[in-house]
Amino acid sequence: MIDGLIVLNKDGNALLHSSFKQPSFYPAIHIDTYNYKQPIEPFFTVDTPPNGSFSSFIRVNDIVILCPFNKNVDLSIPISFIQLTIKLLVDYFGKLNESVVRDNFDIIYQLMEEILDNGFPVTTETAVLSDIVVPPSTLSKLMSSAGMNVKSQPNVRPYASPITWRKAGVKHNNNEIFFNVIESIDAIVDKHGNAVMAEINGQIECDSRLSGTPDILLTLKNSTSIEKTSQHACIRYQRWIRERVLSFVPPDGRFRLISFEPKVKPRLPISSKCSMKVSPYEGNFELILTNTVGKKMEGVELSIFLGHGAVSARGECKKKNTPSGSKAISSNEFDHVTKIFKWNISHIEPTSVHTLTANFKSSEESPRPETAFGVNFRIPQHTASGVQIDGVKIAGDAGYKPYKGFKGELTSGSYEIRW
Template sequence: MGELAKALSANKQQAPDHVQLHDSPAQRSVAAKADSDAEVTELEPVLWVNSFSHSGSNGSALCHIERDGLRYLVPVSGEVNPLFAFAFLESFLETLREYLGDVTEGTVKDNFDIVYMLIEEMLDEGHPMTMETNMLKDIVIPPSLVRKLLNVAGVSGMQNQQVAPFTAPIPWRRPGVRHSNNEIYFDIEEMLDAIVDRKGKTISGQVWGRISCNSRLSGNPDLLLTFANVSVMGEPAFHPCIRYNRWERDSVLSFIPPDGKFKLLDYEAPAAQVPLTLKARVTTDATGGE
């Protein structure tokens, strides 16, 4: 038993804690950060890596998010608001879902050329440029089963199609949209987050809402959406198609919708006013009152 324990101890000392693919200063910095925070189950959303900076003045950082077992990273440098990078990551993931459906490791590997072209079109020298899915679909053709079969068979008839440049006056809607049936669907989803005591009384609560649309309208339709009680939608965040001045003036949604599925707006319902009743009681005496 004593020799067996010595052998196990020797093997444990010889075995490395983790495999290092590249022994770079940046990786050593990230590895040191992970080792120092071994007890923390989740990484910080922003990892500061000063060794990435060539000048050594401001340094750089990695903004990352995790979705469905995949981690997406965006390196930033200089004076950049991290929320800017996270907003781009969320938009990029929405675009991937429009192109690939379920974004998994397998779908990313099978459509790596599509993912690479999307990054090239959505970023211009590190700055977000083309973010609308309807515009991207005219530049980067979505993958299809027929196209994959032709690529495997070596047929180049569809591979060399020239894609016309996107020249629509409305960035979020493609020109010449045609549908056999003109229809649009609205889905209102609300999520309640509340704290309730053991007696069932609500201590605090918040309600977040979202209005999603699925538009199948031909041409360039101009829609007007009204609400019976707009006061329930506090601090709304609109899609770029919404005419904000019209909303501020008339409290209605006037817009030309994108084609297909899109998120029209997010909102937070204001907290309900709790009725409060005060009963005053005044007593007086020779020295004064209370």
Template sequence: MAIDGLIILDNTGRAIAQSGFHSFPPAYPLLHIDALNSALASSPRQIDVDPVIYVQGSKLDSPSACCHVRRGELRYLCPVSGDVVDPLYAFAFLQTFVDILHEYFGHLSAETLKDNFDIVYQLLEETLDSGGHPLTTSPNALRDIVLPPTLLHKVLSVAGVSGLASTSANSHPFASPIPWRKIGVRYNNNEIFFDVVETLEAIVNKNGQPAVSTVWGRVDSNCKLSGTPDLLLTFSNAQSLVDCSLHPCVRLQRWARDKVLSFVPPDGKFKLMDYRFAPATASAISQTSVPFILRTGVTVDERGGSIDLTLSSRLTTRTMENVYVELYLGEGATGANCLASHNASWTFNPRTQTLVWELKTVVPSANYTFRGSFTSTAENPRPSRAFRIRFEIPQHNFSAMRIEQLKLTGEVYKPYKGMRGTSFGNVEWRW
């Protein structure tokens, strides 16, 4: 399978930049842009549009597919024709290209890309070859080929700012035998940091028991090490990490055999691994407990109803932050009148007909209440049968994963290491 090219659209559906499409007629990319815009215009909600759209070509025997994703205010398209071996091939490339743009420009907008047309087109040429196969996608290798759009790095390097990496003056593209790491990297302070971010996705039945609960995690790293260090990283609880997706720098055989990460890290920020946490229990179906209790009382009357909620935390030492409890009130909902304890806030969005209860913090051993009523033009309102709860827990991991040991070989210095954990949650609580 090959990718025919890549197209970037703004929020009005107009093309900002696109690949050359040298092997296709000039109308080929326009057919995919029109197909996507037509699908978005005919759908009541943009999220209802399929991520893969069938596109009838100018000839009846040449159909193709338009794979598209939205990131921020921009939309990215990959036209694909011919046999498809892996449906996720195009989407993996799209996400990789978006990550590359973030590395170069930070916040992405139509104005940012228009101001840096030359760099965007250079990245298009370097990341996708003429045959439609991904070419160079490592940010460290790309920076040697396509210069970032700022001279700040060079100015600070000349000024000798402490802690800033500087590369050898004799370095040139593809000079390093390791694709993801430059040669001659030097730091005044040698340190590496790891961010473990985990997300709990769960469905809780009306009895308060988890029907399904899954923890997805990732380990992000920021490497500021000189030379070419070879690291051996050992995590606690590593046997409970399954369905792992590892950065190309990780030696797969060592991970499969010993559950340790042996790798030569890229320079700067990168994602080391993705994983799913599977608690080691005697039960065949192991579940991760939801860190709060929600007592629900919803009554539906004619043209309205009432809501009575009580939320409390199961945690003993950690504080939950940015807790949002959402309920879709159904078609015809016109308003709500509610009262929340602890000076919490609530809002009703008439466009989405959703009632949201927002708590900045939820501390252990405290109960938070929410009571109110809502009105509807429907004679028999039909609110959603489940609440959607989103939350954040700083300095906490559901997997309790910690760094046990970090060994460095190939260099003579001793690095400083740091690790930080953050947990998020997205829970459907049925009533």
């Protein structure tokens, strides 16, 4: 059972907490234990009478959210509950920090009381809670700052919808729904361009602006390659198991429909070769990149920490096999404060080759640059696993023909090239 929520500032002082059934000293013990232990792991034990308890936490900007719970709770539940609470507060206020908590104390306290009932999470869906706890508006803030009494009226029939994640009577002038398949690739690549480790994490984001209660059937290309999934509560799980299709009534607005790990072995989108030579008080390196996918790669950035003694660095960029009329721009820079050297390429066309040759000076006799280059990139309209939107059918009480939009994207996750 989850006991409640506590919000602390960066100094460990309590900003607010939900009501607890335990004695008044119970949340204070959790706060003192957190401040004393300063834990690194997201869980820690608390010596509360009679049998002790646990607490989990997540740091967000300049605040900390604690979630005390007893010993009979799965450890993943409080962490997931905190993450959903953070998402809810960001949906309400646009951002989450100490000033937001102080300015919206009453709204946050009401939300805490609604999302947790007798130790059990009820709902963290913004669409449902906004009928009960009215989100702040720009007009209400201006009127409050002027000293005018503003009382927003909540829905007189909260939880009127039988679907917990979608409120009743949703209406839109323009009915449309958008799906975005986003995959990120994590990889460790050796100096010869061979993958030491590579894996893909994917998710399907949805932005639904449909009136009524639409029932959606989403089919995917290469859905059999999806192995591990984390699905939104709206998905009919048994139908996914039987038919490998996503059948659901969507929440209103933006939400993550499904996260997944494909079982296919990813092909590296970049072919690379890397070499580094370190000498007394200096060093030089060469990095060669080739786009191995059939689509344009955008926003390419490579960075490396050249060591605490680095004082200067200069690089030269070259390219070949680029299509005629290519407008790819390449640049490099060295930050004297962070000691990080960056190589930026606006885009890399398929099969084109980009080469960076650079040298650096150091105040140390034995310079110690990092052993790998960090890589960032994105490839629009491409997925490494082959998972794509195949089709969307809308049934239910729709009575309209909505606009449907689809796109995909492959981005770099934790991607590094070692030398």
